Amino acid sequence: MRIRTNLNQVKPFLSYIQEVQEGSFWNAISFELLEEMRLKLRELMKYRTTISVTPKVIDISDTEYEGVIREDNLSFTDMDKYRIRVLEALSQLAESQLVIQKIRRAKPLTEFELNGLQSLLLERDSNFTIADLHKKFDESIDLEKFIRLIVGLEPEYVKHEFDRFRKNHTKMNANQIQFLNLLEQEIAKAGGIFIERLYDYPFTRFHSNSIDGVFNESESNEIFEILDEFKIG
Incomplete structure (x- = not known):
């Protein structure tokens, strides 16, 4: 299926079509962003053309095959997956809510608050800490700003x-x-x-x-x- 981009009705939407073709769009995707793009592009479906392709027949013997999904082929980056884990843990920790509110408003944390937040997360999921995640991705970024990357800003x-x-x-x-x-x-x-x-x-x-x-x-x-x-x- 292709959209007929030469049509005048389609040309105003070319920048959006280009955007969804960029890998960076899918690396930073969210439900809200995807829904926004769907609403923008849904009217273009009437201008699509269907390309007829002859199915390719592959002769393969019926043998056992163990498939392995490579992690680097997944739609979400490691950071996205860790972000989801951290946010899920934080949402269930009532003690962290005031600290998270400060982070999302870009207010500085005390060392006590920072250590307390990491302790709460460690109790929730002993497989990783924010400090470990910080080292893995970019240790040159201030730890407090790094936490902002995870929880976002209001x-x-x-x-x-x-x-x-x-x-x-x-x-x-x-x-x-x-x-x-x-x-x-x-x-x-x-x-x-x-x-x-x-x-x-x-x-x-x-x-x-x-x-x-x-x-x-x-x-x-x-x-x-x-x-x-x-x-x-």
Whole structure:
């Protein structure tokens, strides 16, 4: 099946089609993101064409075969799987809720709170600790910021930080508004942002130079000042 991308009705959606074809889209997938993309693209199904392919016959003897699923072929990365395990454990630990609330609002933790959180997780699942996970992925990232990568940030908190920019720039165009909305969503979901990520898709969907093409130099500098609070590494 193929979508007829030469049709005028389809062209406005080409950027979304390109997005779902990127491996990075599926590595960071969530139910909410998948549902959002489904709603955007569902109307395009009427423009699909079906390609007829003759089935290939393979003559293979009926012998026993033991299949092994390679972990590096799974849809989710190791980080995604660990994140799910940590979030499941944390959601069942009432004692951790105040600490998690502080993390999701980017408030600093005391050493006592940090050690207490790791102890609670260790009691819940003795097979791993946040410290071990931290070493495995990127020890150069501050441990507190690393925990943010796991639990994310409150969308309302992220939006509040960017509202300062909006109040100073009330005449933004559609591209600028959408860029900021996407930036907020990415930060909340990922718990922060690597600055180099700004120059990759989907941010380059708005302009090939990303933020530097969407905003003027003064505006970009204001946004980078806000990002100082959220940047990772």
